[in-house]
Amino acid sequence: EAQVTQNPRYLITVTGKKLTVTCSQNMNHEYMSWYRQDPGLGLRQIYYSMNVEVTDKGDVPEGYKVSRKEKRNFPLILESPSPNQTSLYFCASSPEPTGNSPLHFGNGTRLTVT
């Protein structure tokens, strides 16, 4: 089944403890992206990748890192999480970054930083 898979689904951690949220897609998509969703703020883009080894900042990249060593994987790294990074995170992918190409989302990771 074609899908975007995120892990873990839920994560509770403490301030400063490095963590990684994984994202994998099995559709050979070029474009991948990370978002966070907060009440009243909608969906905000954190980082995106146009292809392997090509990544760029979105609207809210502070405190996050990403890498794209393989086409299928796009992990989100929080080197030193803080409480303001408590949020619902989504990974998405699409075949190519054009307006006629829909983004497909994973099921989300709910992160709580205490």
Add this chain to the structure above:
Amino acid sequence: DAKTTQPPSMDCAEGRAANLPCNHSTISGNEYVYWYRQIHSQGPQYIIHGLKNNETNEMASLIITEDRKSSTLILPHATLRDTAVYYCIVRPPGAGGTSYGKLTFGQGTILTVHP
């Protein structure tokens, strides 16, 4: 990006067609109309998109007016599992960059399908 206006909520009886309207009067000629839905806190689910012509897929139909200032998403036979928040989005055609991945989800329409 063009703004969209949707009714905050709608009801539909199970088995009936659900018609969800969206106003996008400031849409540009080359911008696409997309529909997504989100159930609880699950990932947004892509439903359908179109530019000028009406579109149909296994999930829904999209009717875009001739002047492209509004559209209607049609779920032909709504089920209880279609209860969700539905978002109408206008997206630019351009390739790459932050603008492609930027999805402005407004308030959406809460569709409640009842037995």
